Amino acid sequence: MTRGLDAYAYLKSPIHRWEVRCKLVSLLALIFAFAFVQQLILLPAMVVVTLIYYGISRLPVAFLLKRLRYPGFFLAAIAILLPFSVGDTVIWQAGFLALRQEGLLALILIITRFLCILTVGLILFGTAPFLTSIKAMRELGLPAVLADMTLLSYRYIEQFGEDLRRMQTAMRLRGFRVNNLSRRNLTVLASLIGSLLVRSYDQSQQVYQAMILRGYGCVPRRRQRFKTHASDLVALVVTCFVAIGFVVAEIVLAS
Secondary structure, three states: OOOOOOOOOOOOOHHHHHHHHHHHHHHHHHHHOOOOOOOOHHHHHHHHHHHHHHHHHHHHHHHHHHHHHHHHHHHHHHHHHHHHOOOOOEEEEEOOOOHHHHHHHHHHHHHHHHHHHHHHHHHHHOOOOHHHHHHHHHOOOOOHHHHHHHHHHHHHHHHHHHHHHHHHHHHHHHHOOOOOOOHHHHHHHHHHHHHOOOOOOOOHHHHHHHHHOOOOOOOOOOOOOOOOOHHHHHHHHHHHHHHHHHHHHHHHHOO
């Protein structure tokens, strides 16, 4: 899974060295604090905090931009609709198109909050092997069934993508052109999707049977031993303090 979420999990940075349980608690607190923010005046501080954490993590900018590609379609749809459909204060008009102040401000709030939360999430899961993050969640109380489902889902999303790329390459070599949306091509694409689903189901059955043969559910789990240092606790306290600061500032400004 070289192109997965944890493709840069083995870089050397303070965020990578941060003990995973402390990192989970701290960055999740920061994500919830960002989601709580409604005041536009707090958005620059959110962006600065996010950039500081991303810079410390030393993750490549291309890694972030690649992960923003698909959410970008969602943001583009909001950017097209929201400023022209929400609010009563018109600040620009051309024919039937009217740019409204309330919709524009709501768009700025949604996009900034979304990008900051997504970036912090990438820092959280991109600076440690995904398996280690799941083990840390188990240590923090995540039920075993949910941990296994999360890990297997992540594993098979990657496998599904790899199968799709391999089949698309084979189809292109045979002269198939996806840009030509004819009835025949739609039939071929439907067959491709069906083949992927059937193949994924067969693979999941084989993996489940292999897990059962190896004693899944019967052998006691070996617990991951995490070592927490003073620097991990300091980073935990500082990040939680920042998160609480955003929540307090939001409450004060709202009142």
